[in-house]
Amino acid sequence: MALKRKVVRINTPAGHPGFMGPEHIARSVIGGNYAQSDPFIVLMDDRLDKKDTTPVGGPHPHAGFETVSLLLEGEMGDEAYRLKSGDFQMMTAGSGVVHTETIDKIARMRLLQLWVNLPKKDRWVTPRVQDLPLEHVPTLQQNDVEIKLYSGTLAGLTSPVENYVPIIIADIRIAAHVTTTLQLPANFNTLLYVLQGSAKVGQEESLLQVDRVGWLDLSTQDELSELQITAGEAGTRFVLYAGKPTGESMISHGPFIGDSADDINRLYYNYRQGRLKHIETLPCSQRILL
Template sequence: MDSTLTLLDPRSIERLVAGQPTQDGAGVKLVRLLTHELQRRLDPFLMLDRFATDRAEDYIAGFPDHPHRGFETVTVMVEGRMRHRDSAGHEGRVGPGGVQWMTAGRGLVHSEMPEQQDGRMDGFQLWLNLPAREKMREPWYRDIEAEQVPEWRAEGVRARVVAGRTHGVAGAVERETTEPLIVDLELAPGARFEQPLPVAHNAFVVVVHGSVELGGRKLEPGPMAILANRGDGVVVTGGTAGARLLLVAGRPLGEPIAQYGPFVMNSNREIFEAVEDFRAGRLA
């Protein structure tokens, strides 16, 4: 571990959120961990879905063409393969350990479909809000293969930095305004990982497998742990079988949130415009 880094007042767990089992797309079964009711509390993050199943019938229909405007989607794959296509001409496939980052901006139509007929599908999709001045920017897309995700390693620790920075390692993506930190973290039994965070940044953790100790509590797969906005950062320690987990944090925008399904803007007027633009075929 980096001996120069020692957090003196790590964050505690404010509460655990079990999430809501639901279906999306053409019937894909998932658990919505970050729901509409938590958007203010976890600003700038709008939604977090976990899809994890060995049953092909739970995911095989995928997510056919659907629109988005006003935010970014980040898909982190644990197992399985998905293909993205969109109306702005982007296409790519994400596999185990890979990431897809899409900035919807002023709007596009895209699909996310499984590229497997059987086997396990496991991953997360996170919605990251865009500041008002960027909501109508041009759409953007990037596929990040597993081997392209920057890593920081220490004894018993492997931190794959999807976004933001940790221990001097810059992530695959950085955003100036929301400053998202997304770390796919693997810990050996007893291994300790520290991450400084500004107090105002909202943060949460989800365990993929194994268990960790965080703030004096044991955290296991299933719930999302919302971290209190007190202290100088996050400290997690791998449990008896080690762990894999997702650590997410970001700087809140503090702007109005108006959402209608796949459109997230700052006012109802802008939502009406988004719906009309979609119906008239004016998205990218």
């Protein structure tokens, strides 16, 4: 009999003014205890309601990990490729890259951006970007359940996105009072972040409401487990993140992840010296439209 998963932690991320000014509300969905969230470092829910054309954002570097962006509303991106609502991007910063996120018009936007740790053996790989537009996202619609799968394998779907760390990312909608069961690897660290409505989740039917995060128990067994979910009276929509822990330590400082303080110092030096190339200069083989 498959292991039945249950919710072991629930929290409600608070909103704070973000770096783009008072019209930017940022919620830290993951952050602060990497030992519990491995392989996930940070997950931010950024909501912007920009009412003027003053540019905000700009170019900035990353290295040593992957940024994983799911755009829920609005538009964003660079000259080479613009994300629209429902689009997905995985940027492997690896050895180091600079990218630009500038918004210079009146706009509403909501972005979920995740930082995923890279295994030490892959920490300094050549940077690459994988873009998965909404119209190419593997989708299942069955029995009042809709699953859009952006990464990994779930419910008979497989995403074309390639991973250094095995992760599942899915945007899931369930109609009112409908119950469904998901099969997930028992040894994947898993959370649900509720975007709309509510749901009773797991073996003990823990109640997750909008803007709440529920973390599941984690097993060391390399087998499939079952997660039962029953939508509330208004139905539910949530994003599921599940990833296999690396079990490796890391150091985080600003926009960089490394294995030691020396790594961080080297990355800052290289950035100041202009040695990190902009994402737009990547060869076509490293800029992949799926």
